Amino acid sequence: MNTNTMSYKTKQFLMFAGLTTAAFFAVVILPFIYGLYLTFTSWDGVSKNKPFVGLANYMSAFADTDYWQALGRTFIYAVIAVILVNVVAFLLAFLVTSGVKGQNFFRAGFFVPNLIGGIVLGYIWKFVFNRALVALGTSLSIGALSTSWLATTNGAMLCMIIVSVWQYAGYMMLIYVAGFMSVSADVLEAAMIDGCTGIQTIVHISVPLMVSSFVQCLFLTITRCFMVYDVNLSLTKGEPFGSSVMAAMHVYNQAFTYKNYGTGQAEALILFIVCAVVGVLQVYIGKKAEVSA
């Protein structure tokens, strides 16, 4: 059989990748292009015609102070959450690779929050912040705990950060664990013989050899924190007074609650570009710092 004809190639490609190509284009590529088109129309979500409005949606996105506030808030939240997630995850990874008893049990336990969807996690923590901590504060008469943190502006942000750290630390820990395991025992032993203390070995040997783990964890946490939606919806719902509305929730409301689909789509694109720039920049800087043993 001649395998170099166009008809053979087409048949083979369609047989193996035809459905994949169709589904991928129908769900990702076409909507992406169509979404770009939508940003130039003022579609209300109902009518058949989508009037062309040029750059008006981008103008209103740039003029939408609520959006920029939400974006700024997301930025602050993401920076703090990303740092804390990775610090906690790294420390946990160090502890569960240090050879203590039951380290597999601990690893499995720390990962549990990642099994459960953000909606359920948010409601659980809402109970913790609104009821359990308040009860604890009242019975021990600790002033800072006697009212719900979720009721104050800064408190709600703090709650979002706490839940994110709790949610992602276990997952990132697994990646750091893989990083620790990849540092060869020979190198560590050599460092010990040269007189390094435990901490020095970590700072000067393990960390430089684990740069790829850091890049990966940072990328995952940055993208997730920038796009946070589920936990935001169930934990704070943007309250109090819209002070904890993150960028993704603002985009959702703009499009589906206020029916400004064009503006919402334009704001989603801006959010995506901001997030992609931060993510890629981080990877680029990280790759430069990589060393090999």
Added chain:
Amino acid sequence: MDMNERAARNKKISHAVMIIILLLAFVCFIFPFVLVVINVFKVKADITADPLALIGSRGFTIENFPEAMEKMNFLLSFGNSLIITILSTVITISLASMAAFVIVRNNWKACGLLFGLMVASMVIPFQVLMVPLVSLYGGLLDILNHRATLIFMHVGFSLSMATFMFHGAINTNVPVSLEEAATIDGCTRWQTYWKVVFPLLKPTIATVAIIDAMAFWNDYLLPSLVLAKKELYTIPIATQVFYGTYSTDIGLIMAALLLAMLPILILYVFLQRYIVEGVTSGAVK
């Protein structure tokens, strides 16, 4: 005391400190779950009075469960979640692994183009696609509110990542000579793929299945946009709607949250090793 003894004693102390830190961290991690479990067996008045008490003053009760199950239509949404998750996962794995096979084994232009687009598309977050998706599939085609539509979208979104992972696996783990032997024995490409290549991909299949099934099971935003009918709700949507309706009835809420978590927690007890390995190897790629 000589050097060795002192070193041994220091090591013991540092071990003890590490275990104490780990235990404290562990308590922080499971504390929210423990709270749900102790409160689910209390009546509403007891939870309000003292959410930290182990047992309510009005005693131990399991009546929250049947009521929550009925009011959130638990069995129905469990069934929806299950069928959507299983079908989406199976279809994703079959389609993605086949596509990866043809892409790896041929350097045709179409293959390169498809794979390039897939890799590039992995950075697009769902928020950028949700408005056009609703517009296209709701407005233009009017096929929202079907489980099949959600499955189709789940598959479409997860194909890139899955194809990427199978691409790596076929490249490194499937020797071309094995395929050539199958061809000489009279296998067509189709037979070669299913009889020789696919069985060799088992570890990657497990990884993709775990990552995708967990993502499908827990997804909220996409299903909430596609499925607006009560009888189609998946567990995350049912939980969210239930919370909105009964948020003051905290006993029922506790039961609903526990029910929503239970299936995946039970699965975790049995498949823990595979899940942890799958998620790690998936992330590292």
